[in-house]
Amino acid sequence: MVEIVRPNAQRIGALIQGTAGRSYVGFNMDLGIDPGVSRHGENARKSELMAEAGMLAHLALQSATSNAAKPLGEWESQGSLEVGKLADVVAVADNPIETSSLMRNVPCVMKAGAVVKAPRGLPSMR
Structure with missing residues (x-):
């Protein structure tokens, strides 16, 4: 973690601890990449932390996958496995x-x- 970002990340983390398990009607939770908070490629750990903080496991996984299409305005063309949509699958x-x-x-x-x-x-098949 970049040292200049660490104090802010710890402060915010303390403020939101325990909120992940709450139900928010109409609230879209996205997992951000926050390159200053964690190393590139460690995004999977963030969804684990969200689940550990009380978020339902399937919602934590969705926050790292399909939910990102909504705030980007791309839900009609991607974000779910449907005929005619773009999709990346793991x-x-x-x-x-x-x-x-x-x-x-x-x-x-x-x-x-x-x-x-x-x-x-x-x-x-590259």
Whole structure:
């Protein structure tokens, strides 16, 4: 974490501790990348922390995936698996709602319908 950002992140963290489990009608929770707060590539840990703070596991996972399309104004074209929408898909070995740490090591990634990261034995389609 960048040292200049750490005090603010700790202050905000203390203020929101315990709020993740509350129900907010019409409230869209997105997981931000906050590059000054955590290292690049550690976003999966943030959804784990949200669940540890009381957010339902499936909502924490959605905050890191489909929810981002809404505030970007892109919900009509992406953000869910539906015919005609753009989608990036990841595959993990088990249920990420039950074991959120699975999202730290994703063995298979599809971007816009093409396999861009594949486990051994499955050909990549880059």
